Amino acid sequence: MIRDAVTFEVFRNAVTGIADEMAITILRTAHSQLVASSMDFSAALCDAGGRVIAQANTLPLHLGSIPGAMEAIFDEFGGRIRPGDIYLLNDPSLGGMHLPDIFAVAPVFGEGVLLGFSVTVVNHTDVGGWAAGSMAVQSTSIFAEGVQIPPSRLVDAGTVNDTFLRLILRNVREPELLRGDLESQLAACHTGAEGLRALAARHGVVRLNELIDELLDYSETLLRAALAEAVPGTYEFTDHIDDDGLGSGPIPLCVKATLSDSRIEFDFTGSSPQVDSALNATAPFTRSAAYAALQGMLAADIPANSGFYRPFSFVIPEASILNGRRPAARGARGLVGFRLVDAVLGALAPVFPTRVPAAGDGGPDGIAIGFVGPDGESFVLWDPLSGAWGARPDRDGVDGISSLGANLTNTPVEELETSGHIRIDGYGYLPDSGGAGRWRGGLATFRDMTLLAPEASVQIRSDRRKFLPYGLNGGAQGTPSLNVLDPDGDGERLLESKPHFVMTAGTRHRHVTAGGGGHGLPFERDPEHVLEDVLDGKVTHAGAELDYGVVITADGVIDTDATAELRDGTPHHHSRRGLVR
Numbered sequence: 001m002i003r004d005a006v007t008f009e010v011f012r013n014a015v016t017g018i019a020d021e022m023a024i025t026i027l028r029t030a031h032s033q034l035v036a037s038s039m040d041f042s043a044a045l046c047d048a049g050g051r052v053i054a055q056a057n058t059l060p061l062h063l064g065s066i067p068g069a070m071e072a073i074f075d076e077f078g079g080r081i082r083p084g085d086i087y088l089l090n091d092p093s094l095g096g097m098h099l100p101d102i103f104a105v106a107p108v109f110g111e112g113v114l115l116g117f118s119v120t121v122v123n124h125t126d127v128g129g130w131a132a133g134s135m136a137v138q139s140t141s142i143f144a145e146g147v148q149i150p151p152s153r154l155v156d157a158g159t160v161n162d163t164f165l166r167l168i169l170r171n172v173r174e175p176e177l178l179r180g181d182l183e184s185q186l187a188a189c190h191t192g193a194e195g196l197r198a199l200a201a202r203h204g205v206v207r208l209n210e211l212i213d214e215l216l217d218y219s220e221t222l223l224r225a226a227l228a229e230a231v232p233g234t235y236e237f238t239d240h241i242d243d244d245g246l247g248s249g250p251i252p253l254c255v256k257a258t259l260s261d262s263r264i265e266f267d268f269t270g271s272s273p274q275v276d277s278a279l280n281a282t283a284p285f286t287r288s289a290a291y292a293a294l295q296g297m298l299a300a301d302i303p304a305n306s307g308f309y310r311p312f313s314f315v316i317p318e319a320s321i322l323n324g325r326r327p328a329a330r331g332a333r334g335l336v337g338f339r340l341v342d343a344v345l346g347a348l349a350p351v352f353p354t355r356v357p358a359a360g361d362g363g364p365d366g367i368a369i370g371f372v373g374p375d376g377e378s379f380v381l382w383d384p385l386s387g388a389w390g391a392r393p394d395r396d397g398v399d400g401i402s403s404l405g406a407n408l409t410n411t412p413v414e415e416l417e418t419s420g421h422i423r424i425d426g427y428g429y430l431p432d433s434g435g436a437g438r439w440r441g442g443l444a445t446f447r448d449m450t451l452l453a454p455e456a457s458v459q460i461r462s463d464r465r466k467f468l469p470y471g472l473n474g475g476a477q478g479t480p481s482l483n484v485l486d487p488d489g490d491g492e493r494l495l496e497s498k499p500h501f502v503m504t505a506g507t508r509h510r511h512v513t514a515g516g517g518g519h520g521l522p523f524e525r526d527p528e529h530v531l532e533d534v535l536d537g538k539v540t541h542a543g544a545e546l547d548y549g550v551v552i553t554a555d556g557v558i559d560t561d562a563t564a565e566l567r568d569g570t571p572h573h574h575s576r577r578g579l580v581r
Helices: 005-029 066-077 162-170 175-203 205-228 283-297 334-348 413-417 527-536 541-548 560-567
Strands: 041-047 052-055 086-089 101-110 113-123 152-156 233-241 251-260 263-267 312-315 366-372 378-382 422-429 445-451 455-461 482-485 500-504 508-512
Touching: 005 041, 005 052, 005 113, 005 175, 005 205, 041 066, 041 175, 052 066, 052 205, 066 086, 066 101, 066 113, 066 283, 101 175, 113 175, 113 205, 152 162, 162 175, 175 205, 205 263, 233 334, 251 334, 283 312, 283 334, 413 422, 527 541
Parallel strands: 263 312
Antiparallel strands: 041 052, 041 113, 086 101, 086 152, 101 113, 233 251, 251 263, 366 378, 366 455, 422 445, 445 508, 455 500, 482 508
């Protein structure tokens, strides 16, 4: 119950502002391109019991995993938490997600009382292992993926454990880059601690805890009210990952969503057993995908915190791809999270038909390029490329945007080229790549790269080659992703969706993300919208006729008679299953 609405609203915005200030601290101080430009990090505030009270506007799939990390911290350090401590972890079996995501957790004390915790999560460029970037799909054991950090005390009552830090840095390819990004995390933790202490000084510790309880109850109440609007029942959906990168597939992800009494249960029974490659996720990460799907689908004014999590319950099979068992590799588990978001939304589309979009590109594709200089120094370049959202129930999909579960940004061409190791020859959208519908899916994004360095190893994590982004309400599927070596050349070679290969100087590579699915029958699309797409270069003249039944003359005018003739009869929907080139 909210005692003072004005004070509560000021507090609600204050804690969210502190979390966002933590994120801005990382953004402004991080050293790596993956963090500072692609924004692959997260930040949150927790109370003294480890409950999430506010989170920054960063990666949803990170943030929903924080409760699991806090549980691991309490298991290891409960009763021994002191002012000036900072804890690290990345072990997926002990509160982590995959090894590159390192959690930094700082307890916050005020007047000798534990007020809460500042938490940051950063996807570090490299944490060791056999492949540059530490996320190779082909890894078959976590022991091949890099340095494993169980819940550990990096800073003990204000004193840094230099031996521990040197041990971590010795095991990674770019130690100073990791050090810089880690210091950025710690600076953000300090920012969060100062903000939380200021709130305690303003309200007093007792009232602060009351306001936190009110905030969590508020989120729970809003979510339950939204769920109460849905028709009770059980809704099922199955989506697939094409393959595991080692030749096995398809990989089903099964969702059964049951809504009743303002609660929602997700049962993932029937999903694939854990796989031999690095696609395996953790149970907290699986829960996080469900939280992200609901948070993104429902009204944005529901604060994302532990109160939001209360109406959820889960059935996640042990030793499945959604809950892998050690020593399963986990480096590429992000793909599972993105596909789970699609599967959860697919299950809920009949429940919330005015809110759920068609499937997007399947999540940012991860492209890691590793170099070794003449002096033996290693360098890793990341290009997490985002494509498009699927069409929404009342408008087109968004082009050039990250998946709902990721919230990343595409790296500027200039930054990719700064190292001097690669040249970007092309970057943009591909016409006719959005799934046709009354509302068109977002377009596929492509990036053409030429290697300038003598040699580089390349690891790519992509998908949606065989199981295309689904359309809704009669909308067509999106188009497939693509990897090509030496495109349009004599040696052109189509690569699989999750390759690991070596490039030499002068070799060219083209990567294409999947295009988003369409929503509604294509022949019901307003011809004027089709004309706008043709004039904008998003749809070709041939695509307008084939997909939408709209004939546009060479001088950019709709031929109404020819269009009426094409559209006469039963509207159809066409899926461009061929590879977009």
